Every structure is written in structure tokens, then in C-alpha cells.
Amino acid sequence: MIRRHHFHRPNRGLQVYAVFFMALLYAPIMFIPLFSFSDGLYIRFPIEGWTLRWYDELLQRTAVLRALENSVRVAGSVAVVSTVLGVFAAKALVRYRVPGKGPILGFILLPLVVPPIIFGVALLLMVSWLQIPLSLYTIAAGHIIICLPFAIATLLPRFEGYDAAMEEAAADLGENGWWVFWRVTVPIILPGIVASLLLTFTVSFDEFVMAFFLGGTDLTLPLYVWGQLRIPRAFPVVLALGTLILLFSFVLVFLGLKIGRRGAIKLVDRD
């Protein structure tokens, strides 16, 4: 039996509190998958019977599939663009003496704290002033603003986590800036790039407010769900769709964090 210092002794009260807190946080979300398997039209206990027919009905709707396709296309491009921009920004912030580095970083991370509705309205005003038609492109533009902070926050530690001498060594061995980037920088930060792609994809895929303001006639998945909520008969199908989105998002974020962390540990463990 290992005796522990009182500093490391488990605190029973805190443990109970933590479990209670997690339950309160996730229980409401868990109602969505639960009732998506319920046979009844309305959300109420006790559940009368179990069924998969809402999922079946979901797959019959071509509008759902079209919205899904739109969402994947938007989220895919947003993930690529914001990750590429994030790589450049993170490299510049970590590697070069940029004047006003602090304020620049704050400005880049600003969308994390500014309500999306403000950004949404502002962008809508600008887009209509420029007479750009609302479409999936304008949604994607809005999403890039929201996703860029996530990309940079994921990539910054990757650049901080390895010695700048790696890049100097590659230059010393005869490679110019372009080749140094592809042969050394990219492979080393690759876990961060993958994590950033997954994370920004998820953020864009699930985003509603920007899509609501900036969307045209083509719907993304969250917009489609919003539309269906007004039809009571469609509600169980929405729950089934919500369950799938939830599952998909969990998997992506989990993967992103796992990949990002594994790479980080591998770099730090050396020496």
C-alpha cells in the first residue's frame, strides 16, 4: 500500500461533485439519441416501444442527403483553407519577430469571444452592400473567420514544440525555404495539421448562426434541422439526424485531440 501525501489524497466530495456535474452537462444531450429510438411521436416517459424506423425514414429523404452534401462541401473547404492560413499565421507568430505580436494574436483569436450573431449580421451587411449573392460560398467565408482561431490555437503549440534549429539544419544541408518547409516543417507539424483539419471541419459542420445569416437557397445540415423543427411530425426524424451528427462530431473531435496530443508527446519525450 502506497501512502500518499495529503496533497495527492483523493477528495471524495470533489469526485461526487465531478460526476454530478458531468451528468448534468451531458444528460440533456443524451435524450436525443434516447428518444430517436422511441416509437412514439412525442417526447415523454415512459417510452412505449423501440424502433429504427426514424433512421429509415431519414435516409429516404433526398433533402437530407442534399443538405449533408452541402455541409460536407462547405466544411471540407473551410477546414482546408483555415488550416492552410493557420499554418502560415502560426509559423509567422512563432518563428519571426513580428512587431505587435500580442495584439495580432488577440485580434486573430477575437472570433472565439465575439458572438457569431454579431459577425453574422456584419458580414451580411457587407455582402449585401457588395451585392454578392448569398450562397454556400458566403457561408464558407463566414465559417473561415470562425474556424481560423481554432486552427491557429491547434497549430501554435506544434510550432512552439520543436526547435527552430531543425529548419536551420535543413537550410544548412542545402535546402532553400520551399524545400525546408516541405521536407522538415510540414512532417514535424503534421499531427497538428490533421488535428486542425478535423477540428475546423467539425466546427464548420455544426455551425448554425453564420449559416443562417449568410445562407442562400442551398441548406446546410443545421439549417435543414432548423427548418424541420417547425413540423411536429418530423421531430423524431430530426432526433435521428441529430444523433448521427452528434456521433460524427464526437468521433472527429476525439480523433483530432488524440492525434494532436500523441504527436506532442512524441516530440516532448525526446531528450
Added chain:
Amino acid sequence: MNSAATMISIRNVTKRFGVFAAVQDACFDIRAGEFFSLLGASGSGKTTLLRILAGFEAATEGEVHIDGAPMDAVPPHQRPVNMVFQNYAIFPHLNVRDNIGFGLRKLKLDKAERARRIDEMLELIKLPGFGDRASDQLSGGQRQRVALARALILRPKVLLLDEPLGALDKQLREQMQTELRALQRSVGITFVLVTHDQEEAMALSDRIAVMADGRVLQIDTPAGLYERPKTRRVASFVGSMNFLPGDLAVRACGQAAWQHGKADFIAIRPERITLHTDHPADQAGAGQPLPGRLTDRVYLGERVQYQVQLDGCAQHLAVSTPNTAPVVADPGTPVWLTWPAEAMIPLQDD
């Protein structure tokens, strides 16, 4: 090899970061095939000077020529120099083979030739069969060898080494010193080493430039620096050294033996001083032994280091005797010190 041939010519090089001058007016040549060291404490400018040679920093003033060609406008990837970095900067995503062969891409060798050259290097650094190791499965000493091979495979005119042994423990460091020296002789490439460790610089170098506060204080062979330091700073940086007012030191060895005239300071190495527990018999022409009191004794294994306070003044002298000498005395014992005239190095104030 023509020993007079100049490989690197550093002409009035100054590097300023803002108002801070990291290197001030460095001006010297490094010969082809030479093992040359830049020795100094941290902040002395030695690393900055090395990075100027590699092309990672641009000199604010002055110019550098390597093998006769001006380097000012040449970027790092086009210079005929390669570098071993302080923490080796082994690429973590590549195995040992690909680390060593990294610089070969531009040579456009066929597969067999590339493999042959990498094998040759693995042989040279005594790591044959390590080629497929992942870079994080290497010990500190092995990483250092891989870094060496990676730089040497390109057959540079100059190899730059930035504290290459600093990350290794003492025993390994001494072993690597021997190997590094042998390697330099066998490849015949000019080595420029940066170090803060004077023993390392002495063990490895043909010549050493001692630097402090961005300035080159003295350039000489290891023996020259140790036996004929020009200034007090160089004397105290290379090995340990006692400093005495000139007249006091001359008294101890006898005026007759002293040929140098007046000096501000006399420097004497601790191992050149003889420690007596009895008043030594006066010899003809010798000076008066200086009486003192033993204040401390440190047992170092091969040597024993004593501190002696001279009677009548606050001056402490360090005396170092080989462990084969009879262990003389405990602190508090009265002792007498003598030294030969040739052990005294006259210094002017600097």
C-alpha cells in the same frame, strides 16, 4: 597540405542587435585543415560569430571570405559549410539513414550510390547497422554522431560545431573528444568549434580564439594560451591562475632571476607553486620563500588543491600538487611557498 593556406578570412566583422554589439571588430584568419576553436563564456559572441560563418546571421559590418569567395550575399543553403547544431537538431520524423542522407537530394545520386555514401558515413561514425533506427531511439552520443555524419556526408570545406559535446555527460564527452580529433585528422576538413569549456578547447584545437564581450582577446595554440596569456582575462579564463602584485612575486623567486622588469601583475599557475611545510633552505640566487597559512584543502583525486593565505596580506593563493606528493598539512598549518622564475607570467592591466 599547405599550412599557410587560408580557408576562412574574417575581416573586421561586427554584429549589432539594436545597440548591443554581439561581435565587435573580429579580424582573423582560419587556416585550411585547422581545428580552430572559439572559446568564451555565454554572451561572449562566439555563437553569433559561428552563425555568421554559417549564414544564419548577417554581419552588420565587415566581411567573411570562405576559400577565397566573399560570403556576404550567399544564403546558408549555398555555402560550402555544414554545421553540427548544439542539440544536434536530428530530424524527428526521419530514421538515421534518412537523417544522414538528407543533404544528398540535390546531388541527384542514383539509389546505389546514395546508399553507399550513407553506409560509408555509418562506418565512419562507428554506427553500422543503425541505419533503420528511429531518431528517438538514439542515445545522446549516437545523436551527436548522426549529426556529424549528416554534415560530413556533403564533404564541406568547413565543418562548424556549436557546443557539440555540451549535452553529453563527462565520460562520454572525453571519449567523443578523442574521436572528434581523430575524425578531423582523417577527413582533413577545417573544423570550427564553439565551446565555453576551456578543457575541451585545449584538448581538441590547433588554435583557440578566446572571446569576451564580443571581442577576440587572444588567438594562440593551447600551449601558448596556457603559458603565455596576454591579459589577465585570458589568464583567468584558461585554467586556474593566481595573480600577485609584481613586487611581491619577484621577491619570492629572487630579483636576480627576474628578467622582465616591472609588471603590474604576475600570474602563476597553481601547479607551478611548491608547498613546503618546513622553511626551505635558502639556495644561492633564490629568493625568499613566502610564508603563509593553509586555509583550505580540497581533495580532487589526481590532484590536491590548497588555499594559502600569505602572511601580512589578504592575498590567497591556490596551490595544486599531484596526489603523489605526500599529503602535507591540515588547514591552519604554517607553510612556505616557492616557485621558479620561469613560472611567472608578467601581465599589464587590461
